[in-house]
Amino acid sequence: MKDIIIHEVGMRDGLQAEESVVLTEQKIKWIKKLGETGVDIIQVGSFVNPKRMPQMADTDELFNYFSLKENKLQKVTLSGLVLNEKGLERGMACGVEMFCMGVSASETHSQKNTGMTTAEATTRIIDMAKSALASGKEVQVSVQSAFGCGFEGKISEEKVLSLVSKFLDNGFKNINLADTAGHAIPDQIERLFTAIFKLDPNADCVCHLHNTYGLGLANAYAAYRVGVRTFESSFAGLGGCPFTAIAAGNVSTEDLVHMFQNMNLRNDIKIDKLIGIAKEAAEYFKRELPGVIYKTGKIPEILHN
Amino acid sequence: MKDIIIHEVGMRDGLQAEESVVLTEQKIKWIKKLGETGVDIIQVGSFVNPKRMPQMADTDELFNYFSLKENKLQKVTLSGLVLNEKGLERGMACGVEMFCMGVSASETHSQKNTGMTTAEATTRIIDMAKSALASGKEVQVSVQSAFGCGFEGKISEEKVLSLVSKFLDNGFKNINLADTAGHAIPDQIERLFTAIFKLDPNADCVCHLHNTYGLGLANAYAAYRVGVRTFESSFAGLGGCPFTAIAAGNVSTEDLVHMFQNMNLRNDIKIDKLIGIAKEAAEYFKRELPGVIYKTGKIPEILHN
Numbered sequence: 294m295k296d297i298i299i300h301e302v303g304m305r306d307g308l309q310a311e312e313s314v315v316l317t318e319q320k321i322k323w324i325k326k327l328g329e330t331g332v333d334i335i336q337v338g339s340f341v342n343p344k345r346m347p348q349m350a351d352t353d354e355l356f357n358y359f360s361l362k363e364n365k366l367q368k369v370t371l372s373g374l375v376l377n378e379k380g381l382e383r384g385m386a387c388g389v390e391m392f393c394m395g396v397s398a399s400e401t402h403s404q405k406n407t408g409m410t411t412a413e414a415t416t417r418i419i420d421m422a423k424s425a426l427a428s429g430k431e432v433q434v435s436v437q438s439a440f441g442c443g444f445e446g447k448i449s450e451e452k453v454l455s456l457v458s459k460f461l462d463n464g465f466k467n468i469n470l471a472d473t474a475g476h477a478i479p480d481q482i483e484r485l486f487t488a489i490f491k492l493d494p495n496a497d498c499v500c501h502l503h504n505t506y507g508l509g510l511a512n513a514y515a516a517y518r519v520g521v522r523t524f525e526s527s528f529a530g531l532g533g534c535p536f537t538a539i540a541a542g543n544v545s546t547e548d549l550v551h552m553f554q555n556m557n558l559r560n561d562i563k564i565d566k567l568i569g570i571a572k573e574a575a576e577y578f579k580r581e582l583p584g585v586i587y588k589t590g591k592i593p594e595i596l597h598n
Numbered sequence: 599m600k601d602i603i604i605h606e607v608g609m610r611d612g613l614q615a616e617e618s619v620v621l622t623e624q625k626i627k628w629i630k631k632l633g634e635t636g637v638d639i640i641q642v643g644s645f646v647n648p649k650r651m652p653q654m655a656d657t658d659e660l661f662n663y664f665s666l667k668e669n670k671l672q673k674v675t676l677s678g679l680v681l682n683e684k685g686l687e688r689g690m691a692c693g694v695e696m697f698c699m700g701v702s703a704s705e706t707h708s709q710k711n712t713g714m715t716t717a718e719a720t721t722r723i724i725d726m727a728k729s730a731l732a733s734g735k736e737v738q739v740s741v742q743s744a745f746g747c748g749f750e751g752k753i754s755e756e757k758v759l760s761l762v763s764k765f766l767d768n769g770f771k772n773i774n775l776a777d778t779a780g781h782a783i784p785d786q787i788e789r790l791f792t793a794i795f796k797l798d799p800n801a802d803c804v805c806h807l808h809n810t811y812g813l814g815l816a817n818a819y820a821a822y823r824v825g826v827r828t829f830e831s832s833f834a835g836l837g838g839c840p841f842t843a844i845a846a847g848n849v850s851t852e853d854l855v856h857m858f859q860n861m862n863l864r865n866d867i868k869i870d871k872l873i874g875i876a877k878e879a880a881e882y883f884k885r886e887l888p889g890v891i892y893k894t895g896k897i898p899e900i901l902h903n
Contacts, residue, residue: 446899476897478860479819506897507853507890511816514784518823541890548812555783585812585846592781592811594751 296558298523299546300334300499301327303574305374306543307531309339309348311578317351319577321358326570327528328366331562332546334391336372336525340380353387360388370431376407381421385428392425394418395435395471398453399442402473406437415456419463426464433499434460435469439485441476450485457489467497469525472512475505475541479515486519501525502544503532504583509544510552517553524549529571530583545584547571551591564591601863603828604851605639605804606632608879610679611848612836614644614653616883622656624882626663631875632833633671636867637851639696641677641830645685658692665693675736681712686726690733697730699723700740700776703758704747707778711742720761724768731769738804739765740774744790746781755790762794772802774830777817780810780846784820791824806830807849808837809888814849815857822858829854834876835888850889852876856896869896 304324308315320338327335337359338352352373358364359371372391375381384392396414397403403411418434425432438445439453453470460468470485482500489496500516502509502525513524526549532542547567554560571587581588609629613620632640642664643657657678663669664676677696680686689697701719702708708716723739730737743750744758758775765773775790787805794801803826807814818829831854837847852872859865876892886893 441897443898478857478897480861506856506894508815508857510813511819511857514816514820541894551811552783552813552816556785589811589846592746592783593748 295333296522297517297553298334299332299550299559299562300336300372300523300525301332301528301546302336302501302525302543303327303527303529303531303546305336305338305349306525307527307529309346310532310542311348313578314348314350315577317354320351320355323528323570323574324355324359325366326566328369329563330566330570331559332369332567334370334372335366336374336393337389339374339376340383341376353383356384356387356389372431372433375421377417378421381425385425385430389430391431391433392422393433393435393469394421395437395469396456397437397442397473398448398456399438399445401444402438402442405444411452411456415459419459419465422465423463431467432465433467433469434465435471435499435501437471438473439470440472440478440481441474443474450481450488453485454488454492458492461493461496466493466495467499469499469501469523471501471525472503473501475503475508477502477508477512479508479511482512482515483519486516486521490520497523499523499525504530504541504544505533507541509541510548513544513549514552528567528584529574529587530585531574533583541583545571545587547587548585551586555592600638601827602822602858603639604637604855604864604867605641605677605828605830606637606833606851607641607806607830607848608632608832608834608836608851610641610643610654611830612832612834614651615837615847616653618883619652619655620882622659625656625660628833628875628879629660629664630671631871633674634868635871635875636864637674637872639675639677640671641679641698642694644679644681645688646681658688661689661692661694677736677738680726682722683726686730690730690735694735696736696738697727698738698740698774699726700742700774701761702742702747702778703753703761704743704750706749707743707747710749716757716761720764724764727770728768736772737770738772738774739770740776740804740806742776743778744775745777745783745786746779748779755786755793758790759793759797763797766798766801771798771800772804774804774806774828776806776830777808778806780808780813782807782813782817784813784816787817787820788824791821791826795825802828804828804830809835809846809849810838812846814846815853818849818854819857833872833889834879834892835890836879838888846888850876850892852892853890856891860897
């Protein structure tokens with residue numbers, strides 16, 4: 294049993310936020326390198342309409358590539374995000390190992406993303422998740438905008454918990470609360486996850502954090518503190534829109550692992566490789582990325598002077 | 599009884615890290631504005647040799663100014679950092695209300711700063727603190743490099759606690775652990791402060807955090823979690839040396855207050871004013887400063903679209 298699980302989502306949540314489309318060849322290189330770091334799950338991409346999101350147009354191709362025996366990554370699960378039945382079908386056909394899907398706790402966000410109310414979207418997602426589980430796939434269900442919404446502001450904790458209850462009632466244990474807008478506050482994180490563990494002490498809770506207001510690591514620590522063991526993060530902190538004042542994206546994988554390794558957790562993860570990938574990404578995108586320790590280096594154990 | 603106490607140290611720890619010397623007139627403006635925000639303690643400067651640190655040369659002048667009846671700030675305590683008996687004497691003469699003084703848990707840091715071993719420095723500081731207390735002044739004693747040292751790396755927790763014990767034994771309750779190098783990790787923060795409260799449940803614990811590796815707010819939350827109620831921070835996150843790769847300074851006052859206000863603590867502090875001062879500082883120094891929310895804005899309560 295691992296101390297914590299790192300789900301690297303930069304290839305999806307990071308790259309979809311970039312204006313430029315990263316070439317498939319470059320994506321393959323990064324996925325391979327990430328696979329060598331010891332992170333546990335890599336999100337390869339999402340199955341969306343390629344016309345609406347050209348950054349994710351090669352998701353099927355990437356899964357097909359890594360499904361080939363000679364390209365298979367060792368000890369890494371490859372996940373894919375699906376938004377609808379069509380995406381699920383595509384994912385089934387190209388070798389996705391873990392399906393991630395979710396609903397937004399914000400009605401405005403749900404309407405904008407899916408054209409459905411949260412309730413309608415929940416019924417649909419539960420059907421999709423059942424079908425993926427029945428095919429022997431791993432499934433993670435999430436509540437997006439669980440801690441606040443860029444459109445609506447505050448989100449009721451009761452609403453988030455009622456969505457989580459529906460997931461649990463339908464047998465889905467792998468439950469992600471996503472801080473889509475970066476509004477989460479550490480005590481809120483503790484309150485919500487504690488409430489989920491009260492609903493089901495065996496829930497396999499995940500948190501997906503953004504560092505928009507600088508609270509990403511504080512929130513990750515708070516989540517760990519109350520029993521969350523799976524964390525979604527992006528190398529170099531990719532995931533912020535580079536064209537807004539609010540540049541910070543997902544919590545950075547190397548910053549997160551750095552904190553946890555200093556707590557003596559997951560010392561097997563090769564943090565220097567993670568830092569190397571973050572540096573490469575900064576060179577590739579030709580700008581400073583939000584991650585911290587790829588710039589500062591790790592906290593030194595012993596300095597020689 | 600206030601939820602938490604904010605000790606604003608930007609005028610000292612922030613400005614001493616800047617190459618340029620800020621004019622006294624500008625310092626007075628900032629101290630007045632900070633005094634209007636509702637922060638509790640403002641560190642005006644340190645009493646060091648003005649030849650060695652011209653940035654702090656006007657500390658006596660500033661205290662004299664704010665001691666005049668017509669310039670007195672309402673509901674704010676003015677603190678000053680003293681390193682030796684000469685500084686204490688100067689501080690006594692110009693109206694310091696709270697004396698801050700400390701020793702480093704790192705022998706290398708102690709030698710470089712004071713030319714003394716930690717043990718020698720402790721004896722000296724205890725004498726100075728007694729004398730300040732006897733004069734009716736508030737006194738805060740601190741252990742610097744309490745969580746790690748830029749020269750030595752790891753610092754023994756036993757050593758930190760033995761220094762704290764000496765302070766407690768001598769009747770000093772107001773005890774600050776300073777993360778001078780920014781090496782602190784949230785679980786270490788919890789461990790050390792929990793151990794202090796075990797030594798004395800009535801200790802008045804303070805933490806002074808730097809955001810060097812992005813862990814400032816996570817550490818502040820961890821400290822709050824175990825009962826620390828006083829936090830030292832700098833407006834705009836000043837305090838980093840602008841000429842190194844590691845740009846982050848003290849944890850930023852407005853970011854810290856933003857987190858705590860979102861936990862429903864200290865809603866009386868005027869955070870918009872704090873943000874305004876941080877923006878002014880960025881304009882003054884003509885560069886982007888490390889603070890986050892003066893750039894992103896606060897987490898919106900309700901957005902209109």
